[in-house]
Amino acid sequence: MKPHLIMLGSCLLAMVASAGYTDAPPISGYQFMEPETRQLQDDDFLNPAMFLVEKGATLWGQEWTDGGATCQSCHQNIATDMAGVAAGYPRTDPVSGRMVSLEMKVISEIAGRLGAAAPAYGSEDLLALTALIGFQSRGLPMNVAVTPESAPWIETGREIFTTRRGQLNLSCANCHQDHWGEKLRGDTISQGQINAFPIYRLTWSDFGSRQRMFTWCMESIRAEPYDYGSDEYLALETFLAVRGAGLAIETPGVRR
Amino acid sequence: MLWLAAACTATAAQGDAGSLTGVPGDPARGLAILRDPSLPSCLICHSVSSLPDRDQGVLGPSLDGVADRFTADAVRLRIIDARKASPETIMPPYFAIDGLFRVGSRWRGKTIYDPQQVEDVTAFLMTLAE
Structure with missing residues (x-):
């Protein structure tokens, strides 16, 4: 990286660090839910989103091409290999060098490394795999890093968050x-x-990703x-992850 | 569609806005619009203590006595486009299509209320004297 780019990155980093993301400490949506909704999330046997984790576990051991590798072929012990991974997304992908969401990373692993048709953004298979991976971070703090690479995304995300x-x-x-x-x-x-994403949302009677929620919010204000997978949603997701830094991952969550 | 042109010009006046239709508003219809939970309706953010509706809004000021504080033209202006009265307001503009960003395709070029709905809601609010 050229020196002036490093300086620019450092300046952005300082801006991000000093500006703050909320007037108050982050509070999980869980704290704003009715007791009955909390109970649904708290009990793994009642939590409808646990279906995704179970389905994800099946897909984890599935061949994506005939006789080909599975996720498990490389990531043998998911509980240890994937612990804390989801808590750090979106992040700069060490392979491509660009920012990716967890969904984008799973898609590129299946399409690239495994040479198979990857599940689409928003599909139940992708929700299942990201729920399974996210579940390995349950209870761990969201800790998306502010880096020279992520800082411009965070600033773009903040702009999207604050634009009427x-x-x-x-x-x-x-x-x-x-x-x-x-x-x-x-x-x-x-x-x-x-x-808490992916979540089961009572309003939808269905599962959804962070970006499905963004779309629902946009449509509710008739935007x-x-x-x-757009740059805009990736930026918004990155901003929100940093804004909520330290919140415990609740995947798979339940929301109203 | 004539009233779309009206939506562009109705807010030109500063401070007040005259009737959009020339047809007097119907307070009963206005009340139905104001409390309709399927619309972006007044009671999401405002309250009217004489109404029995549960879970009335808290984000905006109470509408009790609004007819004592404002003329019909001033109330109408704030429904049409509250930004004309308070540029930083979070209240949506109910009869404006200007100065908006990324309006969804289903709603682009359309207003939240039609002109008679603006008149009806104005007529109901003007009954709220104390």
């Missing part, structure tokens, strides 16, 4: 930064933290969503 948009002309920050803890028709506004 849609027919309702609201930004994410208008509610999740400025009014969290207050009520909207009986529901408490959360901080918009992302430490045009971005595409799954």
Whole structure:
């Protein structure tokens, strides 16, 4: 890297470190849920999203091409090999050198290393694999690193978070930064933290990734969503991960 | 679609906005719109203590006595585009298509309320005197 780029990176890093991401310590959406919803998440036998973890475990040992390798061929002991991994995503991929979400990383591993047709962003197979990997970080703190590579993504994500948009002309920050803890028709506004994904969402009666939630939020303010895997969502996800640094991973979570 | 043109020009006046339709608003219809949970409706953020509706809004000021504090034209302006009164407000503009970013394709070029809905809600709010 050229010296002036390093300097730019360092400046961005200093800006990110000094600016702060929220007026208050991060609080998991769990704390804003009704007791019945919390119980659903707390009990692995009741938690509907545990289905994803179980399905993920099946896929982990599955050949992706006839006679080909499985995930397990390389990552033999998932509990130790994958512990803490999801808590560090999005991150700079050591192979490609660019920022990737956990979903993008799984897709590139299956498509690249295993030479198979990878499950699509938003598909149940990808939710299952990311839930399985995320489950190995349950209880560990989100710790996405602020680096010269991630800093510009974090700043772009902050801009997306604070830009008013849609027919309702609201930004994410208008509610999740400025009014969290207050009520909207009986529901408490959360901080918009992302430490429990993939989740089972009661409103959907379905599972969803962080980026599915972004799309739902965008549509609820009647804004045009971005595409799954887009740079914009990756930036937003990276910003939110740093904003929520230290929150314990709850994967697989349950939300209202 | 004529009223779309109105949406572009109605907010030009500073401070007040006259009737969008010339047809008097219906307070009963206005009340139905104001409390409709399927719409981006007033009670999500505001409260009216004379109404029995549960879980009324807390983000915006109470609408009790709003008719004592504002004229109909001032209330209408704040429904049409509250940014004209308070540039930093988080209240959505109910009858404006300008100054918005990345409006979803289903809603692009459309307003939240149609002109008569603006009149109806204004008419109901003007009954809230103390």
